[in-house]
Amino acid sequence: MQRITITIDDELLAAVDRLCSERGYASRSEAVRDLVRDAVAPSRVARDGGAPCYGALSYVYDHGTRDLARRLTDEGHHHGVSVASLHVHLTRDDCLEVAVLRGSATALQAYADSVVTQRGVRYGHLRLIPGNGAGPDDHPHGDDTGG
Known part of the structure; x- marks a missing residue:
């Protein structure tokens, strides 16, 4: 240091x-x-847009917007970068969704753009976190070595 x-x-x-x-x-x-x-x-x-990274995409949307929930789900399946998500009802009309993402920075940004530009989505923000190159299989939990 x-x-x-x-x-x-x-x-x-x-x-x-x-x-x-x-x-x-x-x-x-x-x-x-x-x-x-x-x-x-x-x-x-x-x-390096192709380097592995992680991301957190948070956005607020109006769940009453026609077909929006279905379109958002379709985007998640189409891009294949979503690891997990959290859905919270904020008000009678607004929902907050937080998606944990994994992939290249380019892929994560493309997914975020496809979500936050949907009609009815507001306040979208993608936070990119540099990866270390290791995949999920490179991080064992509870193996025989005491890890």
């Missing part, structure tokens, strides 16, 4: 200290590392 020195104004340092306090960071360094990871992850994923 490398040590660096940065210069920031008092107001920004106070904001970092508040962040540390609010989120429970043990040090400013931990907070800054997380902020930098958050800032560079999208460009890291974008540099």
Whole structure:
């Protein structure tokens, strides 16, 4: 690990200290590392659109919009990147859906675009998370080695 020195104004340092306090960071360094990871992850994923990554797609939609639920389900089956989803009724008319995705950044973005551009979908947001190249079969649970 490398040590660096940065210069920031008092107001920004106070904001970092508040962040540390609010989120429970043990040090400013931990907070800054997380902020930098958050800032560079999208460009890291974008540099290689074919690299494996994960994603969380969240969107709010009007469940009364004709055939929308069926179209959203069809999109999920067509793209083949959805791992799991959570569906919550927010109001009488609005639902929140959160989909966990796995695939290339290009495939995840195409799926997200096909969902959030549907008539009746609002507030769509895709969060891409760089993968490490390992697939789900490369991560055993409860094997004989105590993993």
